[in-house]
Amino acid sequence: MMFSLARQPRPALIVRLAVVCGLIGATLLTAGSAHAEDDVLAGSPVLRRNLQYRAGRHEVTAIVGFTVGDPYIRTILPGARYDLHLFDWLSVGGRLQFGVPVQSDTYAEIDKKVTTQNETFVMEATSLRFLGLGHVSVSPLVGKMLAFSRLPIQFDVHVDLLGGLASVASTGDALTTGIGLSLGAAVGLRVFISDIIAITTDLQAISTDRALSVNRDSKESGKKLRFNNILSFGVAFFMPPKLQRAD
């Protein structure tokens, strides 16, 4: 009984992400020495007159998320996200996502095997039903790439701080459900395929207070604050279409 694709929630995810961001930050700090040369550009700004793909624009994103780590019920979370980009590096906004539960193989296997020992047993598990979260997003890394030597691509890596409401649903009546406060963080990548369209992917960790499942006596077991990891993909549309240029 091994299940390779389901994943376990890990509260330390944010810590790991922080470590990775710290390493990249240290990289940026040390990278300056690799470029330091005594020439006419010494002391001049690293970036000038660059196109700003986010500053002063509205972003609406159609997203679909997948929970990562729910052992019993995986949740597909279609929804939408909005960002108002105050600066090229800072935005505020929110997201709404609705959960569609999908039972995992583990759920079915437990339901089948425990029922053979206890005929009154009915497997129940919780899942995310609804997410309504506001966020502040910072884009600390902004760059451009060239794919296959011909396709220019702009991108950014952003970090979101999340807060709002999360609703928990259950497949039965024995588990506590309802709406609760949810906090979290996310890290994401936004790849611009044109001036107004971008492909996005985000990994977010949000907190909910819930039990994962009942035990073999059909009683709620292990209710506590858990981090739910969600991997999201989306298509973003930016308005107005005209880009600003930095000084």
Added chain:
Amino acid sequence: MHVLQRHSLFIVFAAALVVAAPSAMARAAVSSADSSVSSAEVANNTGTSGGEATAADGQASQGGTARDATDNGGTSERVADEADTSRLSPRAKRALRRRKLTQNLARKGEAELRKSVRVFQQRYLVKGGRAELLVGGSVAIGDPLIQTRNLDAGLLIHVNQRWAIGASAFYSFAAQNDAFENIQRDFGLFPERSLLQAGGFLEVQFSPIFGKFSSFGMAVVQMDAYLIGAVGLMKTTVPIEADAALQVGRPAWQVGVGLRIHTLRALTLSVEIRDMMMVEHFQAGERLMQHWFGGLKIGLWIPPTFDYKHQR
């Protein structure tokens, strides 16, 4: 009369000679000046000290005094040129002056251009023909019941800018997590465990994407994104008595993506996601196992430095 005619012809011929001589000398002086300028230009282009002499020459002509020419390293030859120039007709002098002014402006423009334009090499980083020694760690992000942390090492030979071949290996530290224990405690079920122990792979990397990024304008960092494909062996805790060969390790393969950040010219920082796959032999039967790992590696280039074919 005949004698008078002879004398008059001689006088006319002599007068014509006197009138024609200065203009012929002027033409000779102009052609001499042209040849000296063209030879100086050649010297300037080859970067020899002749280029400096040309610049001094230009300043002298612009200033228009012999003192300037001497101050700038001028010689008696240059003073002689000034004297030759004084014998030119006004029209030839104006033409010569225009030509020299044009040449001076061109030289000044080139000098300004050299000051203001910095030539970048087409490639910031040369990967081809170099090796990359990698060490790092990764954590499993796909297994709900087992928590696995790997210690990774590898050696890549970058065949060219896009392709690399090499070998990688990992040693695992795996243990069952809370979810696994919950299943045992809450449901009285005891799942069969398959803990990763170690593995080794031969791998190929392809880098289709190169780029750079900045953070708040602090610095520009180069990077490249790559795809990973590998085949090898993985060893787990599940014993297989039937086939001794499988005790060494089960055949495994992996695919993945990575982002290599070029920090210093000798060091890289790579972020990778790999999906390691193998067929595990459980008591209930064979099952395809997918182990997703997210990892971070530090790479050391061998040799640590490189030279461009054409240095700037």
